[in-house]
Amino acid sequence: MVLIRRELGDVLRERRREQQRSLRDLSAASAVSLGYLSEIERGEKEASSELLGSICDALGLPLSTVLHEVADRVARAEGLATPVTLPVPARAEVSASAA
Amino acid sequence: MVLIRRELGDVLRERRREQQRSLRDLSAASAVSLGYLSEIERGEKEASSELLGSICDALGLPLSTVLHEVADRVARAEGLATPVTLPVPARAEVSASAA
Numbered sequence: 001m002v003l004i005r006r007e008l009g010d011v012l013r014e015r016r017r018e019q020q021r022s023l024r025d026l027s028a029a030s031a032v033s034l035g036y037l038s039e040i041e042r043g044e045k046e047a048s049s050e051l052l053g054s055i056c057d058a059l060g061l062p063l064s065t066v067l068h069e070v071a072d073r074v075a076r077a078e079g080l081a082t083p084v085t086l087p088v089p090a091r092a093e094v095s096a097s098a099a
Numbered sequence: 100m101v102l103i104r105r106e107l108g109d110v111l112r113e114r115r116r117e118q119q120r121s122l123r124d125l126s127a128a129s130a131v132s133l134g135y136l137s138e139i140e141r142g143e144k145e146a147s148s149e150l151l152g153s154i155c156d157a158l159g160l161p162l163s164t165v166l167h168e169v170a171d172r173v174a175r176a177e178g179l180a181t182p183v184t185l186p187v188p189a190r191a192e193v194s195a196s197a198a
Contacts, residue, residue, distance in 0.1 A: 001149065001152040001156075002152065002162055002163075003148040003149070003152065004148045004151060004152075004162065004166065005148045006148075046145060046147055046148060048104075048145055049102040049103045049104045049105075049145060050100065050102070052103060053100040053101065053102065053103075057100075062173075062174070062177050062179055063101055063103065063173050063177065064101075064170050064171075064173040064174035064176075064177050064179055065179075067103070067166060067169060067170035067173055068167070068170040068174075070166060070170075071163050071166035071167040071169075071170050072163075074161075074162050074163040074166055075161070075163035075167075077163075078161050078162065078163050080161055080163055080164075
């Protein structure tokens with residue numbers, strides 16, 4: 001079974017690291033205890049709606065942005081993601097100009 | 100603050116009703132107690148990742164489908180939804196054919 005808290009934890013940790021912020025900094029900014037925040041990021045604890053809202057606020061991210069990212073990850077884990085097909089450029093023909 | 104459990108509860112209840120299933124039926128199918136399921140649907144209790152997975156399974160819905168719907172609702176509540184602009188058909192000119 002795909003567990004939402006694991007995917008959520010990964011998203012939150014990635015976003016925090018992108019911002020080059022420490023757990024301690026985010027803990028202070030979100031008023032979520034350091035230990036609990038760490039457990040949420042590791043997917044070991046469920047974040048209540050209120051805590052998740054506080055963490056998103058502290059990261060400066062709308063809750064919906066985080067949720068969409070989590071939903072996309074869950075979809076991939078469920079094998080349901082729309083495959084991204086990149087257009088393959090046609091091989092350039094080497095034109096032998098006879099000029 | 101937009102609370103994910105409220106939007107999640109609404110999505111789960113709507114999907115259950117679409118399937119014309121009772122709380123009792125879904126409770127039995129998901130092995131989530133009737134009272135707890137009812138509280139989750141009303142947005143009063145947080146669903147753990149495992150319970151949410153069980154409820155989605157019982158509804159025959161991928162977790163990611165439910166999460167995308169929740170994320171879309173949260174985005175609307177945050178005023179972040181991409182507005183859906185339907186193309187307005189040009190008013191058909193009444194062509195007075197002079198033939």
